Amino acid sequence: xxxxxxxxxLLILAVIFxxxxxxxxxxxxxxxxTKVPAKFSEGEAAGQYDPxxxxxxxxxxxxxxxxxxxxxxLAAAFALPAGTDxxxxxxxxxxxxxxxxxxxxxxxxxxxxxxFYTGLPYDLTAEEESYLPLQAVEILTALGTLTPERLAYxxxxxxxxxxxxxxxxALPAAEATPAPQVSGTxxxxxxxxxxxxxxxxxxxxxxxxxxxxxxxxxEAVLGGPMPAPGVVIKDYVTAQGQEYATVRDALQAxxxxxxxx
Amino acid sequence: xxSLSATLTRITRRRVWPxxxxxxFFFAFxxxxxxxxxxxxxxxxxPFLSSASLHALCxxxxxxxxxxxxxxxxxxxxxxxxxxxxxxxxxxxxxxFGPVFCGWVCPLGSAQEWVGKLGKKLFKRRYNHFxxxxxxxxxxxxxxxxxxxxxxxxAVTGKLIFADIDPYHALFNxxxxxxxxxxxxxxxxxxVGALFVERPWCKYACPYGALLGLTNLFRVFKIRRKEEACKxxxxxxxxxxxxxxxxTAKVIRxxxxxxxxxxxxxxxxxxxxALEFSAGGK
Numbered sequence: 001x002x003x004x005x006x007x008x009x010l011l012i013l014a015v016i017f018x019x020x021x022x023x024x025x026x027x028x029x030x031x032x033x034t035k036v037p038a039k040f041s042e043g044e045a046a047g048q049y050d051p052x053x054x055x056x057x058x059x060x061x062x063x064x065x066x067x068x069x070x071x072x073x074l075a076a077a078f079a080l081p082a083g084t085d086x087x088x089x090x091x092x093x094x095x096x097x098x099x100x101x102x103x104x105x106x107x108x109x110x111x112x113x114x115x116f117y118t119g120l121p122y123d124l125t126a127e128e129e130s131y132l133p134l135q136a137v138e139i140l141t142a143l144g145t146l147t148p149e150r151l152a153y154x155x156x157x158x159x160x161x162x163x164x165x166x167x168x169x170a171l172p173a174a175e176a177t178p179a180p181q182v183s184g185t186x187x188x189x190x191x192x193x194x195x196x197x198x199x200x201x202x203x204x205x206x207x208x209x210x211x212x213x214x215x216x217x218x219e220a221v222l223g224g225p226m227p228a229p230g231v232v233i234k235d236y237v238t239a240q241g242q243e244y245a246t247v248r249d250a251l252q253a254x255x256x257x258x259x260x261x
Numbered sequence: 262x263x264s265l266s267a268t269l270t271r272i273t274r275r276r277v278w279p280x281x282x283x284x285x286f287f288f289a290f291x292x293x294x295x296x297x298x299x300x301x302x303x304x305x306x307x308p309f310l311s312s313a314s315l316h317a318l319c320x321x322x323x324x325x326x327x328x329x330x331x332x333x334x335x336x337x338x339x340x341x342x343x344x345x346x347x348x349x350x351x352x353x354x355x356x357x358f359g360p361v362f363c364g365w366v367c368p369l370g371s372a373q374e375w376v377g378k379l380g381k382k383l384f385k386r387r388y389n390h391f392x393x394x395x396x397x398x399x400x401x402x403x404x405x406x407x408x409x410x411x412x413x414x415x416a417v418t419g420k421l422i423f424a425d426i427d428p429y430h431a432l433f434n435x436x437x438x439x440x441x442x443x444x445x446x447x448x449x450x451x452x453v454g455a456l457f458v459e460r461p462w463c464k465y466a467c468p469y470g471a472l473l474g475l476t477n478l479f480r481v482f483k484i485r486r487k488e489e490a491c492k493x494x495x496x497x498x499x500x501x502x503x504x505x506x507x508x509t510a511k512v513i514r515x516x517x518x519x520x521x522x523x524x525x526x527x528x529x530x531x532x533x534x535a536l537e538f539s540a541g542g543k
Contacts, residue, residue: 001540001541002537002538002539003358003482003538003540004538005278005279005280005522005527006279007277008358008365008522008538009280009282009283009356009365011354011358012283012354012358012361012365013283015350015353015354016347016350016351016354018368019347019349019350019353020343020346020350021345023342023346028346029342029343029346030341030342030343031311031314031317031318031341031343032313032314032317032341036335037335038333038334038335039333039334053335054536055338073446077436086304128278145535155271173533178421223425224425224426224441224442224443225443225446227442240425240441240442241399242420243420243481
């Protein structure tokens with residue numbers, strides 16, 4: 001059987017658009033995340049959703065639906081500004097609210113909170129350290145279900161937002177209140193000298209270069225060429241679809257290595 | 262000269278125009294959807310047009326998600342059911358007709374072809390013959406390495422690693438904040454390369470083309486050459502964008518064939534029935 005260009009063109013259109021229409025009719029065609037996390041495949045929690053798979057695109061409402069943590073409770077834990085709808089608030093929006101903090105409050109923090117709230121397993125030895133606001137820690141400790149190991153972790157990973165309420169953290173630096181206190185962080189980290197070598201949400205690639213980190217090392221961490229030096233690292237990494245916290249920690253290690261010399 | 266002119270006229274008349282139409286259609290469609298996605302992110306958007314992300318409309322996203330889906334039941338970040346469905350549809354097309362996705366649908370392939378038209382004007386017969394044959398043969402295996410690397414890295418990291426260097430993603434995100442520097446560099450190299458070599462990305466680097474090309478070994482419809490009707494003019498080989506030796510083969514099974522039909526009687530072949538796209542027979 002011979003096939004010419006015209007029928008072939010029609011067949012291609014029919015298969016692609018016909019396929020899309022048929023799958024749409026069965027509600028299989030979705031172009032957005034279904035917001036269903038992965039499940040634990042083994043251990044006591046086998047079959048339950050894994051908090052470590054919470055994505056930045058999830059809303060607090062999605063977290064409530066999958067893990068049973070009330071969205072209002074999440075809003076209180078992360079001190080969302082008044083008037084915010086907790087159910088439609090996206091997890092990754094936390095990073096922009098708290099971008100000026102010394103430590104990151106973001107997706108990883110929601111994963112940690114959810115795991116501790118529900119008692120589900122969570123890897124505390126991962127490279128990516130997760131911090132929680134004091135409000136979140138108070139909610140968790142009030143539950144009375146935390147293990148000594150988890151309580152010890154929280155003791156070293158709590159940030160007191162009272163010194164810089166979330167609504168003000170987004171204000172220009174001149175208007176911002178003093179930096180909040182972080183528990184469990186060595187005092188030396190708070191000295192102005194040490195802060196010069198700390199990778200934060202506003203740190204640019206130029207600052208890394210100024211601290212003496214070779215461009216090749218930065219590119220090795222990025223896995224590709226470095227953009228213009230004036231670009232904010234967090235903006236660039238986020239735009240690349242990479243996990244900011246992972247890249248930040250790797251870059252911090254490079255800075256630390258240079259400063260030790 | 263007059264016979265050459267007549268031949269050229271005949272070739273132009275027989276060009277596989279439905280393919281060109283489809284290429285323009287899919288290029289425009291993906292461009293519009295991608296622009297709409299950017300508009301929708303900022304609260305706007307064109308009504309009645311999908312605002313899906315480019316990842317959601319890329320069948321290769323389904324391919325790189327297979328491992329994670331099989332092991333955890335979830336997709337790689339940014340990949341959705343639509344990618345899986347498109348992967349299945351494109352695979353169905355490939356089993357029937359070979360990699361028609363590459364030759365008829367893929368906007369990046371089309372963009373390379375259109376840039377290549379300028380290259381043809383600039384370099385005439387030298388166009389598409391700049392890479393030494395021996396080097397060309399070796400380089401053509403690179404896309405399998407690319408495929409293996411992308412599949413492995415995506416499986417290990419659970420992230421869409423390829424997006425960082427994907428020229429297709431870069432092409433339709435030049436206006437958005439989602440653009441990756443690596444992708445822009447690869448896109449620039451690809452388009453400049455297309456001035457000298459037809460479809461350089463497809464030939465040497467495309468991981469999806471590498472996978473789809475394997476269906477040429479068993480596709481239902483194949484390009485077949487009837488020796489008794491062939492005039493041995495070699496126009497078929499010279500017109501092949503993938504530089505395949507069509508004039509010496511009986512059936513085209515080369516994984517690089519993109520089923521564009523340019524070599525057939527509908528395209529450049531002047532001998533009726535000598536080169537056809539058909540099913541049945543050996």
